[in-house]
Amino acid sequence: MAISRDLLRVRGLEKTFSSGSDSKTVLKDISFDLAYNDSLAVVGPSGCGKTTLLLMVAGLLPPTEGAIWLEGDEIKGPSKKIALVLQHYGLLPWKTVGANITLGAKLQNIGISGKELQETKKELGIEALDHLYPAQLSGGQRQRVALGRAILLRPSLLLLDEPFAAIDTITRERLQSGLLAVFKRRRFSFIVVTHSFEEAVFMGRKILVLDNRAGIRTVLNNPDAGDIAFRSSPEFFERSLELRRVLEDLP
Amino acid sequence: MKRKHLLAYGATILLIYALWYILSLLLGSTILPDPFIVFSQGFMEIVERAFWAHVGASGFRILAGLIIAFCTAIPLGLFLGSNPRFDRVFSPLIYLGYPIPKIVLMPIIFVIFGLGDMSKIVLITMIIFFQLLITARDAARTIDTEVIYSLKSLGGTRLDFYRHVVWPVSLPGIFTSLRIVTGTSVAVLFFVESIGTNKGLGFYIIDAWGRADYPTMFVGIIALSTIGIILYETFDLLERKLCKWKNP
Numbered sequence: 001m002a003i004s005r006d007l008l009r010v011r012g013l014e015k016t017f018s019s020g021s022d023s024k025t026v027l028k029d030i031s032f033d034l035a036y037n038d039s040l041a042v043v044g045p046s047g048c049g050k051t052t053l054l055l056m057v058a059g060l061l062p063p064t065e066g067a068i069w070l071e072g073d074e075i076k077g078p079s080k081k082i083a084l085v086l087q088h089y090g091l092l093p094w095k096t097v098g099a100n101i102t103l104g105a106k107l108q109n110i111g112i113s114g115k116e117l118q119e120t121k122k123e124l125g126i127e128a129l130d131h132l133y134p135a136q137l138s139g140g141q142r143q144r145v146a147l148g149r150a151i152l153l154r155p156s157l158l159l160l161d162e163p164f165a166a167i168d169t170i171t172r173e174r175l176q177s178g179l180l181a182v183f184k185r186r187r188f189s190f191i192v193v194t195h196s197f198e199e200a201v202f203m204g205r206k207i208l209v210l211d212n213r214a215g216i217r218t219v220l221n222n223p224d225a226g227d228i229a230f231r232s233s234p235e236f237f238e239r240s241l242e243l244r245r246v247l248e249d250l251p
Numbered sequence: 252m253k254r255k256h257l258l259a260y261g262a263t264i265l266l267i268y269a270l271w272y273i274l275s276l277l278l279g280s281t282i283l284p285d286p287f288i289v290f291s292q293g294f295m296e297i298v299e300r301a302f303w304a305h306v307g308a309s310g311f312r313i314l315a316g317l318i319i320a321f322c323t324a325i326p327l328g329l330f331l332g333s334n335p336r337f338d339r340v341f342s343p344l345i346y347l348g349y350p351i352p353k354i355v356l357m358p359i360i361f362v363i364f365g366l367g368d369m370s371k372i373v374l375i376t377m378i379i380f381f382q383l384l385i386t387a388r389d390a391a392r393t394i395d396t397e398v399i400y401s402l403k404s405l406g407g408t409r410l411d412f413y414r415h416v417v418w419p420v421s422l423p424g425i426f427t428s429l430r431i432v433t434g435t436s437v438a439v440l441f442f443v444e445s446i447g448t449n450k451g452l453g454f455y456i457i458d459a460w461g462r463a464d465y466p467t468m469f470v471g472i473i474a475l476s477t478i479g480i481i482l483y484e485t486f487d488l489l490e491r492k493l494c495k496w497k498n499p
């Protein structure tokens with residue numbers, strides 16, 4: 001697969017939360033690039049700033065230092081080229097699944113054909129839920145509705161915050177492969193935040209490991225990611241083990 | 252669901268009716284006329300144009316008060332609830348204004364707005380206003396950050412935010428407080444209509460009372476209560492229609 005010039009460029013990113021006299025630096029000196037059709041997995045312990053990083057890339061949270069460029073333009077606010085699936089899905093409880101899934105497209109005046117809508121729902125296995133409210137769905141179904149809503153925006157870059165956390169292992173592996181196929185076909189680049197080594201190694205062609213001291217520990221290269229055959233190969237387990245070691249060595 | 256509701260209403264009315272009858276036997280029918288007398292008086296009244304003029308005057312005042320309060324308090328409350336900076340500025344004013352019993356301002360209101368409909372509507376509006384303002388503001392404050400992020404990243408503007416998030420989040424609370432203010436506003440209506448006017452159910456009741464015409468007085472009481480019940484049920488119906496997501 002040809003990887004062209006950079007889609008995303010992150011340089012010297014830092015985020016400090018301050019309230020009154022209290023201040024806490026969550027991320028510091030984060031730099032990385034993401035090419036077109038490329039993928040990045042972000043792993044790290046709970047509270048290390050993974051969600052914060054995604055929110056900054058999504059233009060929802062201003063960085064304290066540093067900057068992010070998307071296709072050469074500095075990110076200063078939400079962009080139509082970026083779609084985000086939040087950790088708790090971000091569905092609107094007062095709208096039905098049908099209304100939730102098309103909300104972004106409606107707000108951005110993106111025309112979606114009935115066929116495209118049907119196909120996306122089918123890909124995600126959420127065809128028969130249109131009339132239900134989010135509260136009536138299982139966690140996994142909610143996640144898939146949120147994914148569908150993001151995919152329908154046809155973004156260049158998808159940001160996924162622990163997208164499969166609420167889904168059982170079997171469904172999760174099927175969805176990972178399914179999603180990778182969708183991404184490949186639709187030429188999405190993506191950043192996925194995850195707690196799972198296997199997920200990171202399977203989905204991220206680069207793996208960014210964050211620690212609790214506001215710095216990058218490591219960026220691992222993982223060029224075989226996304227290949228179904230890779231998942232059952234010895235290299236897959238080796239790389240998962242390598243990632244496990246890096247994470248266990250974190251302070 | 253609907254039939255159960257009607258059935259409950261029917262049973263309650265029958266129960267009140269029975270208690271009323273028993274009470275009228277105990278107290279004697281000059282103090283508490285028995286329900287049959289009141290109903291026959293009621294049938295005589297409702298064919299009179301004068302009776303409907305009173306109902307119309309009361310209905311107009313209470314509706315005008317509710318509508319004006321709604322159209323001013325709700326937008327302001329939603330705005331304050333979703334803009335913490337303005338909220339901080341206005342909060343002290345609201346906390347100061349809310350507990351003042353507005354009804355004691357009646358003489359001043361009468362001096363400023365005269366004895367006509369205007370002063371009555373102003374007073375009803377003032378009393379409902381704070382209740383609705385605080386409910387709307389508090390409801391808008393409860394918005395989850397994740398939902399805010401979600402709407403922003405989907406390309407939502409400030410207006411979309413009010414339309415797709417703030418308004419629907421607040422609606423259930425608004426309906427609850429509308430139902431609560433129904434009782435208050437009927438009470439205030441009765442009070443302001445009992446003074447310095449010769450139109451409205453408040454006057455109708457007080458007038459009949461003064462003439463010791465108890466059957467007519469009770470007809471007025473029932474008519475005023477009916478206005479309250481109709482408003483209450485309308486809000487209830489609207490809530491069930493518009494807030495399906497709360498009880499799907």
Ligand SMILES: Nc1ncnc2c1ncn2[C@@H]1O[C@H](COP(=O)(O)OP(=O)(O)OP(=O)(O)O)[C@@H](O)[C@H]1O
Pocket residue numbers: 017018026045046047048049050051052053087
């Ligand atoms: N708005 C905020 N104000 C103050 N502190 C914040 C804010 N948002 C996040 N933090 C802090 O920043 C740190 C990182 O939060 P973040 O949500 O990015 O973690 P995370 O890596 O996504 O964790 P998890 O894996 O549990 O989701 C946490 O310690 C959190 O308390």
Ligand SMILES: [Mg+2]
Pocket residue numbers: 050051052087161
């Ligand atoms: Mg997180």
